[in-house]
C-alpha cells in the first residue's frame with residue numbers, strides 16, 4: 690500500500706501533529722500539546738506505532754510526547770541540540786501564560802546519530818536545518834517534507850524563540866527551497882502546500898526582506 694500522511698491540529702498553539710503510515714506501520718511526528726485530543730483521533734488508525742520523531746523541541750511540539758511514549762511503548766527521537774528545550778518545555782510553556790504542565794519527555798535516541806529511519810519498506814531521511822532552533826530537522830519521505838517551523842505557507846519561522854538564529858534560519862530555508870522543488874510541504878502550523886516555483890519565489894522574497 691502506498692504511503693499515507695494524516696495531520697491533526699490541536700492545542701492552544703494550533704500545532705500540526707503528523708502520522709505517516711506505510712503497510713500498517715506508523716510513525717508519529719510532533720505530537721503537539723494535547724495528548725487526549727490527539728489520541729482519540731490516532732487510536733482509530735489500526736496501525737503499529739513504531740516511534741515518535743520530532744522536528745524540534747519547542748513546547749507546543751513536545752507536550753504530548755511522554756504520554757504517547759508510555760501508552761504505546763515507543764521510543765522518542767529528537768536532535769541532541771534541542772535536548773535543553775525538551776527538558777525545559779514546561780518552563781517555556783508557563784511563560785506563555787497557559788496553565789498546567791505535561792510530563793517531561795524522556796529522549797531515547799538522538800536524530801543526529803542517524804541518516805534515516807525505516808518505516809516498513811521506505812526510509813524517512815533526516816536533514817539538519819538549524820535556525821528556528823539549534824536542533825531543528827526536516828523529514829523527507831518520498832516526495833514529502835515535514836518541516837516543523839522552518840517556514841509556512843506564506844511566512845518563515847521565528848528566530849527569536851529559544852535556540853533561534855537568523856543567519857542559520859536563512860541558510861536552512863535556502864537549502865530546502867533549492868533542494869525540494871515540487872515536494873509536498875507539511876509545516877508545524879497551518880495547511881500543507883506544494884513547493885512549486887511560485888511558492889519558492891514568494892518565500893525567497895520574504896527572506897530577502899529579512900536580509901535587507
Ligand SMILES: [Zn+2]
Nearest residue numbers: 745747821838
Ligand atoms: Zn517552534
Ligand SMILES: [Zn+2]
Nearest residue numbers: 747749838877
Ligand atoms: Zn510550533
